[in-house]
Amino acid sequence: MTASLPTLRLILGDQLNANHSWFTIVDDSVVYLLAELHEEASYAPHHIQKLQAFFLAMQQFSAKLRKAGHTVIHLTLDDTAECSSLAALIEQVMNEHQLVRFEYQCPDEYRLRSQLETLCKTHWWQGGSVSTEHFLLSEEEVLSYFAQDKQYRMEHFYRFMRKKFEVLMDNGKPVGGRWNFDQENRKRLPKKWTPPGALLYAHDVTEVNERLKRHGIAGWGEGSKPLTWPITVEESEQLARDFIARLLPQFGRYQDALTDRDWALYHARLSFSLNSKLLSPKWVIDQVVKAYVDAPDQQSLASIEGFVRQIMGWREYVRGIYLSRMPDYATSNGLDNKAPLPNFYWTGDTNMRCVAHAIQQTKEHAYAHHIQRLMVTGNLALLLGVHPDEVDRWYLGVYIDAIEWVEMPNTRGMSQYADGGFLASKPYVSSGKYIQRMSDYCQGCTYDVDQRHTDNACPFNSLYWSFLHQHRDQLESNQRMRMMYANLDRIPALELDNTLARANAIRQAPDEF
Ligand code: FAD
Ligand code: SF4
Numbered sequence: 001m002t003a004s005l006p007t008l009r010l011i012l013g014d015q016l017n018a019n020h021s022w023f024t025i026v027d028d029s030v031v032y033l034l035a036e037l038h039e040e041a042s043y044a045p046h047h048i049q050k051l052q053a054f055f056l057a058m059q060q061f062s063a064k065l066r067k068a069g070h071t072v073i074h075l076t077l078d079d080t081a082e083c084s085s086l087a088a089l090i091e092q093v094m095n096e097h098q099l100v101r102f103e104y105q106c107p108d109e110y111r112l113r114s115q116l117e118t119l120c121k122t123h124w125w126q127g128g129s130v131s132t133e134h135f136l137l138s139e140e141e142v143l144s145y146f147a148q149d150k151q152y153r154m155e156h157f158y159r160f161m162r163k164k165f166e167v168l169m170d171n172g173k174p175v176g177g178r179w180n181f182d183q184e185n186r187k188r189l190p191k192k193w194t195p196p197g198a199l200l201y202a203h204d205v206t207e208v209n210e211r212l213k214r215h216g217i218a219g220w221g222e223g224s225k226p227l228t229w230p231i232t233v234e235e236s237e238q239l240a241r242d243f244i245a246r247l248l249p250q251f252g253r254y255q256d257a258l259t260d261r262d263w264a265l266y267h268a269r270l271s272f273s274l275n276s277k278l279l280s281p282k283w284v285i286d287q288v289v290k291a292y293v294d295a296p297d298q299q300s301l302a303s304i305e306g307f308v309r310q311i312m313g314w315r316e317y318v319r320g321i322y323l324s325r326m327p328d329y330a331t332s333n334g335l336d337n338k339a340p341l342p343n344f345y346w347t348g349d350t351n352m353r354c355v356a357h358a359i360q361q362t363k364e365h366a367y368a369h370h371i372q373r374l375m376v377t378g379n380l381a382l383l384l385g386v387h388p389d390e391v392d393r394w395y396l397g398v399y400i401d402a403i404e405w406v407e408m409p410n411t412r413g414m415s416q417y418a419d420g421g422f423l424a425s426k427p428y429v430s431s432g433k434y435i436q437r438m439s440d441y442c443q444g445c446t447y448d449v450d451q452r453h454t455d456n457a458c459p460f461n462s463l464y465w466s467f468l469h470q471h472r473d474q475l476e477s478n479q480r481m482r483m484m485y486a487n488l489d490r491i492p493a494l495e496l497d498n499t500l501a502r503a504n505a506i507r508q509a510p511d512e513f
Pocket of ligand 2 (some may be wrong): 432
């Protein structure tokens with residue numbers, strides 16, 4: 001079938017949605033473009049597995065489109081080596097193939113969105129952008145929800161979503177009589193416990209690695225073994241089904257548990273598949289709810305609700321924050337933090353056992369679960385007063401799922417309180433006591449989690465009390481921090497002085513700890 005005008009349609013690496021309406025018709029006048037670009041592979045310190053996963057997934061996706069009869073140009077780093085930017089590449093392909101229309105799916109990321117808007121404004125081509133058809137809410141709906149200049153708490157947004165999409169609802173009421181089952185969730189792992197083990201793939205990365213090397217892109221982390229992440233729709237769906245059958249019943253209970261006995265625990269590891277759009281959030285939610293409806297005695301409602309909340313609540317919510325607050329959000333620094341990121345974030349070389357494990361596993365798997373990101377590495381960066389730009393850069397690089405629209409609100413907003421409390425109602429800071437309660441790290445650590453100012457005191461403890469002291473003017477009036485300040489005021493003056501002195505020493509030379 002032939003359409004009117006010769007058209008180029010751009011597919012970015014995180015737009016691998018095979019169910020997009022673009023692909024319902026095979027149109028001879030349309031050329032699809034997927035391209036590996038040096039610029040995209042190096043604008044952040046990406047984990048090598050992230051580069052491998054995106055490049056391999058794009059390769060598979062191109063092959064799939066071709067097999068369905070579409071015309072596809074898939075360019076590797078070798079083909080685009082001379083191209084200085086995405087805009088330059090598009091211009092080149094438009095000219096070479098004498099195309100007159102340019103269409104693209106609107107990027108989630110502000111940087112790419114601006115680039116493509118500028119490109120279209122400065123060229124005579126017809127065309128423009130369409131939706132990625134991926135999220136539960138359209139961009140208009142999400143912007144209309146976040147339109148007013150007020151604070152939007154996740155819990156309200158989540159209830160709005162549950163009602164709108166009628167998920168886990170029973171005659172207008174939440175199934176089970178409650179919106180949130182967190183009280184039954186969030187347990188520490190039992191002492192005698194066998195890790196469930198993650199479903200892993202083994203994709204050959206030899207060619208991709210050679211290509212990256214040829215173009216001087218080193219990547220961060222461990223990348224010499226076969227890639228264990230899913231790179232196709234089929235694998236992503238298989239991973240989701242395996243999660244639902246084997247792991248979901250315990251997901252809620254252990255979602256906040258920390259341990260070095262395993263790296264993925266009961267987490268879904270679906271974020272790469274979702275963020276590359278191989279997997280649709282609606283499909284995942286439907287499967288999860290169906291598992292509960294089909295066999296309620298084999299699933300736990302607390303887990304089902306907890307998991308639905310992550311995708312239908314948090315994921316869509318942070319997108320709303322990003323879309324409605326950019327570009328200012330990217331420079332927010334509400335606590336005026338200035339410190340550099342310690343080098344051990346890159347090497348894992350620290351005596352803090354909890355931190356060393358989170359970073360080592362990140363190097364090895366390009367993955368850490370939410371509480372490792374929030375309450376270990378994120379908590380420490382905030383307590384150390386690291387500049388949010390540096391924290392953002394690290395999180396944008398090191399995880400398999402890191403794409404700015406989801407990474408930034410989680411990092412600046414939730415983890416670093418850089419937006420001044422727009423997303424989180426209080427800073428997510430804790431002493432070592434929280435980590436001790438949720439983990440088995442502390443008993444084997446160089447530091448003593450029961451001390452706050454001695455030479456071997458847990459650095460989280462010294463830094464935590466010092467953080468509260470330092471930001472008293474800004475945070476003391478926050479109702480949710482009253483208890484923390486009451487506890488701070490119970491510390492005897494001399495002990496507090498010693499604690500502040502130790503915190504200063506840690507901030508001066510964090511890499512020595
Ligand atoms: P599970 O724990 O099994 O949860 C299931 C799914 O829910 C995830 O795949 C994800 O799609 C969604 N989800 C859960 N929590 C969140 C959240 N807070 N925001 C958005 N989606 C959520 N997530 C990313 O996808 N990309 C990022 O770059 C990213 N950066 C983060 C940075 C920080 C500092 C923090 C604290 C969190 C970040 N998250 C990010 C959120 C969360 O940690 C990951 O989505 C999750 O760990 C992915 O692993 P999983 O698929 O096993 O998730
Ligand atoms: Fe982490 Fe402190 Fe526990 Fe060591 S003692 S593992 S630094 S919380």
